[in-house]
Amino acid sequence: MVRNEQSAVTGQSAEKAASPRFPTFCYALLLVAAVWLVYWQVGSHKFLIYDDRTYVAENSMVLQGLTWPSVRWALTAFHDANWFPLTWLSHMLDVQLFGRAPVGHHLVNVGIHSLNALLCFIVLTRMTGNAWRSALVAAIFALHPLRVESVAWVAERKDVLSALFWFLTMLAYGRYVRLRSLAAYLLTVFCFCLGLLAKPMLVTLPFMLLLLDYWPLGRITGVPFGTAAARAPQVPMRWALLEKLPLLLLAIASSVVTFIAQRNGGTVSSFDQETLLANIANAFASYLVYLRQLFWPVNLAVFYPFKEDNLLWLGPLSVVVLLAISLLVVRQLRQRPYLAIGWFWYLGAMVPVIGFVKVGAHAHADRYTYLPLIGITLLLVWLAADLTSSWRPQWRAALAGMLILTCGLLTYQQVGYWHDSFTLFRRTLAVTENNWLAHNNLAAELIKWGAMDEAIEHLNAALKIKPDYASAYINLGVVYTNRQQRSLAIDAYTRAIAEVPDSVAARYNLGVVLLGNDDISGAAAQYRALLPLDARQADALQGMIQFALGRQNKVGKP
Secondary structure (H helix, E strand, O other): OHHHHHHHHHHHHHHHHHOOOOOHHHHHHHHHHHHHHHHHHHHHOOOOOOOHHHHHHOOOOHHHOOOHHHHHHHHHOOHHHOOOHHHHHHHHHHHHHHOOOHHHHHHHHHHHHHHHHHHHHHHHHHHHOOHHHHHHHHHHHHHOHHHHHHHHOHHHHHHHHHHHHHHHHHHHHHHHHHHOOHHHHHHHHHHHHHHHHHOHHHHHHHHHHHHHHHOOOOOEOOOOOOOOOOOOOOEOHHHHHHOOHHHHHHHHHHHHHHHHHHHHOOOEOOOOOOOHHHHHHHHHHHHHHHHHHHHOOOOOOOOOEOOOOOHHHHHHHHHHHHHHHHHHHHHOOOOOHHHHHHHHHHHHHHHHHOOOOOEOOEOOOHHHHOOOHHHHHHHHHHHHHHHOOOOOHHHHHHHHHHHHHHHHHHHHHHHHOOOOHHHHHHHHHHHOOOOHHHHHHHHHHHHHOOOHHHHHHHHHHHHHHOOOOHHHHHHHHHHHHHOOOHHHHHHHHHHHHHHOOOOHHHHHHHHHHHHHOOOHHHHHHHHHHHOOOOHHHHHHHHHHHHHHHHHHHHHHOO
């Protein structure tokens, strides 16, 4: 044992001698500058038709800014099948500070992302004592193309904001384990709570902290994996588990509230639509998809349709691969503990969004990798540094620089695809197949600009892929309404209601078209159906019905 420890110390000394020499503050400065250089172009980007309208551009509560009614709504509403009050408050603050123009909202996302990259670097440096490895992990995290969806999409503020509190929780936890201070522990709990209020994906963070207890903190009694920089007193395993209990209870409470919100919002897929077996197979396959995207980040899209093709063999194969990697890193635990910590960071952090409980119609999503792939990046950077410890510092620096430059260039290009809805969804259709959502959203944008013929082509393509797609029928109804083809519009809205009886847009639009055909009783039926769904829309429709009745009465008088 003494011999192994001596070898480890010698190896660290040799690496320090062979590592690129650079002041820590310079790493931090370059990191933040690189993020802004790559993402500055979002200042000219538009709000997207996809979710940005729901979250900001057409959200009447958010557009009020920070008022008592809007704050109360943020704290209590299950809007868009979610509950993340801190994220809503951040959007309201943007409106308060920058107004309704998209530029401020986009640049705030970039600012938070640059702060996250900086905190990632600080947390890893303090825990491991290795600034250049930590800087490389933080740079890949900050500049990888998979980050673009979370940063360039205003609606994904919840990603960057929750990650901010993920890192702040880790920073406070690092201070707690060094000082054993009650104030530091309470700060850890507070930061974690704020993170859950920004996005519930942080529910696995207590388990991540337990991983860090093994390495690099090495604070579990009898575990010889800690780094000298951690300076963490060792504690028994039972104490390490006990101190995570308040965090775990908060995570459970957040999970319950989130499930209720998503179930009430209708985003949790039932097993009648997609089998449990297909969901599980897709979840395991997605783990490997994200790894492939980490190494080969091309043809990225805002939406990847769920496909059951090949899942029956791809799912089991993925399980075998994941188990094999897990066994391999566990066997290397004593020699290279960072392999297991990085790998299980990835597996664990991905659990809330991997799809065992299916939410939405996508197969996987780039935004879900924002925090989990830090674990794989850490694993790869530490392993590569160990394997190249005998190289000249200039060679290592050159290799790292080439990697960062490549990521930056690919990311800069990917950010450009998010400029507006036309660009984004045309790109999505170019790199994916059978993407009914992209067809529909592109059509919705075309309708806004009056390109009705092209919109119909995309809507028909969407319905050919997904015949029960209510949103496409609604958009078809809008096209036919604009063209005064009321019978076709009525048919389209009726089809949408057959698929989604609670569709406010379909029922309201159908009521308006029926009034245009002087079918007041039909419009009244839609008013009655709307009343329990959306009182404001029902009142608007009722007003038009009353006006139509008054007009009829006037015409009928002698």
